[in-house]
Amino acid sequence: MRDVIIVGAGPAGTSTATFLGKKGYDVLLLEKEKFPRDKICGDGIGPTSLKYLKEMGIYDELFKEFQIINSALLSSPSGNEVNVKIPGSKALIIPRKKLDYILVKHSVKSGVELIEKFEVKEPLVENDKIIGIKGIYRNKEEIIKSKIVVAADGTHSIIGKRLTEKGRKSKNRYSAIAIRTYFDNVEDLKDCAEIHYEKSILPGYGWIFPINETSANVGIAMNYKRYKKQNKTIIQLFYDFINNNEYAKRKLKNAKMRQPLSGWMLSYDAHLNKKYHSGVLFVGDAASLVDPLSGEGIANALLSGKLAAQAIDSTLKTNDFSCLENYPKQWNKSMNPNLNAGLLLEYIMSYPFIINRFIKKATRDEGLAQILASCIAGTFPKTKMFSFNAIRRIIF
Ligand SMILES: Cc1cc2nc3c(=O)[nH]c(=O)nc-3n(C[C@H](O)[C@H](O)[C@H](O)COP(=O)(O)OP(=O)(O)OC[C@H]3O[C@@H](n4cnc5c(N)ncnc54)[C@H](O)[C@@H]3O)c2cc1C
Numbered sequence: 001m002r003d004v005i006i007v008g009a010g011p012a013g014t015s016t017a018t019f020l021g022k023k024g025y026d027v028l029l030l031e032k033e034k035f036p037r038d039k040i041c042g043d044g045i046g047p048t049s050l051k052y053l054k055e056m057g058i059y060d061e062l063f064k065e066f067q068i069i070n071s072a073l074l075s076s077p078s079g080n081e082v083n084v085k086i087p088g089s090k091a092l093i094i095p096r097k098k099l100d101y102i103l104v105k106h107s108v109k110s111g112v113e114l115i116e117k118f119e120v121k122e123p124l125v126e127n128d129k130i131i132g133i134k135g136i137y138r139n140k141e142e143i144i145k146s147k148i149v150v151a152a153d154g155t156h157s158i159i160g161k162r163l164t165e166k167g168r169k170s171k172n173r174y175s176a177i178a179i180r181t182y183f184d185n186v187e188d189l190k191d192c193a194e195i196h197y198e199k200s201i202l203p204g205y206g207w208i209f210p211i212n213e214t215s216a217n218v219g220i221a222m223n224y225k226r227y228k229k230q231n232k233t234i235i236q237l238f239y240d241f242i243n244n245n246e247y248a249k250r251k252l253k254n255a256k257m258r259q260p261l262s263g264w265m266l267s268y269d270a271h272l273n274k275k276y277h278s279g280v281l282f283v284g285d286a287a288s289l290v291d292p293l294s295g296e297g298i299a300n301a302l303l304s305g306k307l308a309a310q311a312i313d314s315t316l317k318t319n320d321f322s323c324l325e326n327y328p329k330q331w332n333k334s335m336n337p338n339l340n341a342g343l344l345l346e347y348i349m350s351y352p353f354i355i356n357r358f359i360k361k362a363t364r365d366e367g368l369a370q371i372l373a374s375c376i377a378g379t380f381p382k383t384k385m386f387s388f389n390a391i392r393r394i395i396f
Helices: 011-022 047-056 060-065 096-109 158-163 224-229 234-244 246-251 298-318 321-334 336-348 352-364 366-377 382-386 388-395
Strands: 002-007 027-031 067-069 071-075 081-085 091-093 113-116 118-126 129-137 140-151 175-184 192-196 204-210 216-223 262-267 280-282
Touching: 002 011, 002 129, 002 298, 011 027, 011 047, 011 096, 011 298, 027 096, 027 118, 047 091, 047 298, 060 096, 067 204, 071 246, 071 352, 071 366, 081 352, 081 366, 096 113, 118 140, 118 158, 140 158, 140 298, 158 280, 175 224, 175 234, 192 246, 204 246, 216 224, 216 234, 234 246, 280 298, 298 321, 321 336, 336 382, 352 366, 366 382
Parallel strands: 002 027, 002 140, 027 113, 071 192, 140 280
Antiparallel strands: 067 091, 071 081, 118 129, 129 140, 175 216, 175 262, 192 204, 204 216
């Protein structure tokens, strides 16, 4: 019997694993792919993600190898733009193929056992309690028991589908569809991440995130319900973006697409999903913890891993399984208010005239521009966007 089985070795699973491994627990990390593996993402590692990576002991080496981002450029459907310094610390763009490989190696160094190419098929249930997992490894069915299971298996979480409402409720108003690729030979790339709000993809945006001086991660994301209401495919919308958006057109005019487009869903229906279910904790995308305004999910994946590890540590130390309920309580306190405010902001940002107004005002009001950038970067509480002061600044 293992102490903890963690299903999925993305940012959420490796964060949980590293914190528990460092405490000396017997942790088994199961991953269906083999590293280094790709993951569809914008690769944006904001200041909040960097804060949690630093706590895990991964920081300085990232700044030596990857593209540092010092500012963000936001443009509105009406053509206004604002360029703001990234608040607090910096941000990085790190291709997930590289970031997740660094994370998983770090977990193993912390004492965690990793098995790759192990596909978990379902939780092992006894008397309504989860006591391990069933899966396929080297074409054979395997059963492994553990005191606690952590579901870190992403948006389409198999554990979530078996135990909760997750999956049945996805693809609704609280999810987005996103697509991205890499381009080489991109012009005029600097240490700046670009976010372009286009009328046709609201609520959502197109991005150009440099991974070095000449290559960039380029993609679009859009609320799924809105997407279903219009008549273009996500691929057509992507080509509209790169062919018609002034910034994308200019930067990509001689660029070469490095690999085919690939898409994935983002879900942010955290408020509808359970975070804890008798013996299982859900972390990261498996708990739908993506920020609805920015689509950033790595910061909450890392944070949820840390909070889950704290609750598991208390449980295993005391053998009191009610301590696992500290995890949803902590989640409620530290993530829920921001995610809920993000939902409201996502809805508000579906109106082009509001974004136009916001960005136009921000071009003349540096403080407002900082608030906007901090809000998207996750360093300014989104709840404060509804304060009298913030609303007054936007309207007058
Ligand atoms: C197009 C796009 C752009 C994005 N851009 C950004 C961005 O710029 N910045 C940002 O912060 N966030 C971004 N996100 C969100 C971010 O990618 C996710 O929030 C983040 O990856 C969540 O981490 P996770 O560990 O919870 O899940 P994942 O990263 O999805 O990891 C889950 C892991 O579980 C494994 N797994 C799944 N099922 C099983 C199984 N049955 N058995 C064993 N293993 C399994 C998978 O192989 C995977 O390794 C973007 C998302 C998309 C789709």
